[in-house]
Amino acid sequence: MKTATPPASAATRPTTPQARPPDFSFFSDQVRLLLSKVDKVIVVDNGSGSDFKCWVEDSISSENFYLLAQGENLGIADAQNIGINFSKSLNAEYVIFFDQDSLPGDVMIENLLFSLKKMQSESVPVAAVAPCYCDTEFAELSGFVRIGIFR
Numbered sequence: 001m002k003t004a005t006p007p008a009s010a011a012t013r014p015t016t017p018q019a020r021p022p023d024f025s026f027f028s029d030q031v032r033l034l035l036s037k038v039d040k041v042i043v044v045d046n047g048s049g050s051d052f053k054c055w056v057e058d059s060i061s062s063e064n065f066y067l068l069a070q071g072e073n074l075g076i077a078d079a080q081n082i083g084i085n086f087s088k089s090l091n092a093e094y095v096i097f098f099d100q101d102s103l104p105g106d107v108m109i110e111n112l113l114f115s116l117k118k119m120q121s122e123s124v125p126v127a128a129v130a131p132c133y134c135d136t137e138f139a140e141l142s143g144f145v146r147i148g149i150f151r
Contacts, residue, residue: 023101024055030103031060037109040090042066044083047073105131 034041045052045067053069068082080097087095108131116129
């Protein structure tokens, strides 16, 4: 785990879970799963406190894992911007976000990247791609949303 200067090697697809006081077991499983699917995992800890930071430092050991601990909850927009800026410092080509309670499906990340590249190859201007999500409480998939200017 690193908490300071980014390495010289470039990242192409880091992910940025947003951390709040987590279920430590779930969070550990989430980080391990994400490390198997992306090049770098960057966690923006949005004010969880020193217990969380100590637990992470003791529990997660990977040169591809970064903890960006914030002293207070700055809100999700600031946390995402912190993650994006840090990803840029790693020369990341793509960023994908996860909340502290989210897990990607087996091929979700690969499918998102495929969809993005396919649209780009067809000269479709793309700002972001996103998956449908499954609400595990109700076992329902979210709907598809397409947003355009003045449509």
